[in-house]
Amino acid sequence: MNFDLNDEQRAIKDTARELLASRFKLDKVRELAESGSYDDAIWKEIGGLGWAGIAVPEEHGGQGLGIVELMLLCEEVGYACAPLPLFSSAAAGLVIASAGSDEQRERWLPELSSGQVTAGIPATAPEDDSVMIDADGAAVLAFDRGEGPRLAEPSEVEISGLDLIDRTRRYSQLSGEGGQEIPGEIDWALAAITIAFAGELTGLAQRAMEMAVEYARDREQFGRPIGAYQGVSHACAKMLYDVEEARSLTYYAAWCADAQPESLPLAASMAKARASEAAWDVAAASLQVHGGIAFTWEHDLQFFLKRARVSSGLYGTPRRHRNRVADIAGLGSLEPATA
Amino acid sequence: MDLTLTTSEQAFRDEIRGWLEQNNPGAAPVAGDDAEFEFRRGWQKTMHEAGFAGLSWPEEYGGRGASMIEQSIFNQELALSRAPMPANVLGLVMGGPVVIAHGDTEQKERYLEPILSGEEIWCQGFSEPDSGSDLASLKTRAVKSNGGWRITGQKVWTTYAHEAKWCMLLARTDPESPKHRGITYFIFDMEADGVEVRPLRQITGEAEFNEIFFEDAYVPDENVVGEVGGGWQVAITTLMFERAGLGAAAAISVSNSLDDLIALIRERGLAEDPMVRDRVARLKMGVEALRLGGMRTLTRTMKAGIPGPEGSLGKWEWASVNQELGELAMDVLGPAAAVDGEEWTYRFLRSRANSIEGGTTEVLKNIVAERVLGLPKLR
């Protein structure tokens, strides 16, 4: 038993942290958020590293690594609050790789994996307005309007932009039923996507916590750093509690997706529910620790706070995931399952 | 990252499982009395004879030299099989490890074996009426007196003092030194003259802990562990073992309790109640986060050799989950919940101590804030 990243995983995470930090300084995040756009040059560079295909099998042009590695990249994207169509392209890649037809795989996976094209994917169920992520500008769209999963090119459906409070990502709504069916079973891919997204939420929470801790060390009131007051320091300690719970459950779920599929449904729901709540709670508490300054448009915490709020409701609200956890834990009609 | 057991870890687990199937004595009789304690002492003897007490202690001291992970597997299996706790928990988890880490050869020879067999029970005489969280302010005095020390003062909340042969005693040997430096760690003989143990009844009705009064009670020099004046370091080691020792097994017993609670909820026809379901889901996530966090801490501890301050997070988490669990059980049981002496009532009441014993949650938050997050101290 070893519950820690191996050297390769650690290197992937560190490299991603460094690269994203240099490409997405908070000024850059702000610039992109305010213009509601992505930076094509940065995507060209990062996409070219094959991040979107990290968990796609090598025979389809991916790197053949696992959901743990993908989740780590997403965690770092969250940490940087990066406006970047990575998650959507990676998620579409997982769906196509695990459930697409041979033809669909050949058509899309090599280009998606190498970042040459991007994909748009759904972020909510059809009954929740079919919110899509990164659909505009995408070469291919995966979606499900309640008739089963489909794959379409943008010309085959209708996309209308959606302005959510989170402007570090592009959202839209989709109508129409064009394209082709995705023939395979997508349960595994959906769980894996949910977990990668929980990784992003964990990264958002981590950064919002670090911002609070740094501020609490520097800001002085009544003649001492505010972090010396327990009202503040205990709030920060609770942030770590939340972040570490989210991380434990998310890493575990990612590992289940790669190595222990029988535990996946429970693990994925626990990860998403916990990480959603952690991201919002930590961001909100971080704002409180900052005081008035973080309520201003000029302050960067808003990007984390808003992305956390919006993201927590995507890929299943925490409430829905907890309902599922309750079922699997033994309150459903099925026999109780263990983790 | 690999959360499965290796082949050898698996073989070890199977060995333990097999042994427990044969030897688990079943639940101990009603909590808190002598009969229960003797039952658990007998159980510890069985464990010891099979070589399972002090598993991770070096072989020369009667252990099996097992790795931390094997120790953790053993504790988990013990909890999973719902076997009772061994009687000498404090000796096994704190006293023994401290003697191994800081004791001299004679002390190791004298004290370790009877800890394992359960023949000599240990208690932890740290807290005092005026020194709880601020342990280093303790006032119990030790005065030099021919070849030893004379102890005068009072300890409180001392679990199992009434059963104990030995007390891990912190006393002030030098009142002139700064408060962390003048403290010495003694292994104190509870049969000595000048010691009186008075039981303290808890809100659960039982008397698990006690007050101890020392009046000029003698302890010889050879019972000092570590340096005279160096007791604070030894105490810190003790507390680290205490928090780390809780780890994985605690997660399993909370998980057992949650399974019991889920069965109870179904029995009461509340499985569809959305409020109940939401609380169960949160508990499930808490229990799993505790288990997984324990595995992460264990991995880290095995690399670093000693437990770090992150262990405080697990202790805090455990207390919080266990208390929420007790509360939900009471809500599920409704008015009948408060029947005195019921199992759930006992668990519910007992859980209120979880956020106090072994370091209060507020103190753990201070440790997390200062030592993990690097926030300034309020001084």
Ligand SMILES: Cc1cc2nc3c(=O)[nH]c(=O)nc-3n(C[C@H](O)[C@H](O)[C@H](O)COP(=O)(O)OP(=O)(O)OC[C@H]3O[C@@H](n4cnc5c(N)ncnc54)[C@H](O)[C@@H]3O)c2cc1C
């Ligand atoms: C069931 C049980 C068994 C125990 N067994 C033993 C034992 O075997 N041996 C032993 O030595 N002790 C034992 N204890 C004692 C335990 O370690 C102490 O109760 C604990 O350390 C707290 O001390 P206190 O009770 O004096 O509370 P205090 O320290 O007086 O605390 C009172 C309140 O103030 C808060 N507080 C104190 N300092 C701070 C601070 N700096 N910042 C924020 N809040 C603060 C606390 O969190 C608490 O809420 C046991 C306690 C219990 C409940």
